[in-house]
Amino acid sequence: MLITLTFMDHVSDYLMRKFLDWQKESGELKSVTDFGKLMGIDQVHMSLYIRGKRPPTPKHKRLIIEHFGEDALIAFGEDPDLYSVMKNWEFLNTEQRKRIIGIAKKNK
Secondary structure, eight states, X not given: OOOOOOHHHHHHHHHHHHHHHHHHHHTSOOOHHHHHHHHTOOXXXXXXXXXXXXXXOXXXXXXXXXXXXXXXXXXXXXXXXXXXXXXXXXXXXXXXXXXXXXXXXXXX
16 A cells, blocks of 8 residues: 655654654653744644644744754755755855856756
8 A cells, every 4th residue: 555645744743753752852741832832833833733734834834944953844845955045045145146046047
């Protein structure tokens, strides 16, 4: 039997695994409310995300990625290198931006 995982399955599984790991590391049972607070996400939304009932909002996705880093990017199906460029775009000078754009256009 072939099982196909969806985007929501990956994100939900990832968040559940992180939640359980966090509890294990702390040595005690913790709530979804406390887990969400680590990232600035309320219990209602975090519960929906962990259960795979709703994809994280763009703001919550950003908070999750900022908290967990590169492996969260991968769980969301994002390219870590591209994300790094996008996140730091505003800090690049005009010449650096032109070089990146030139490379991108050349490789269409």
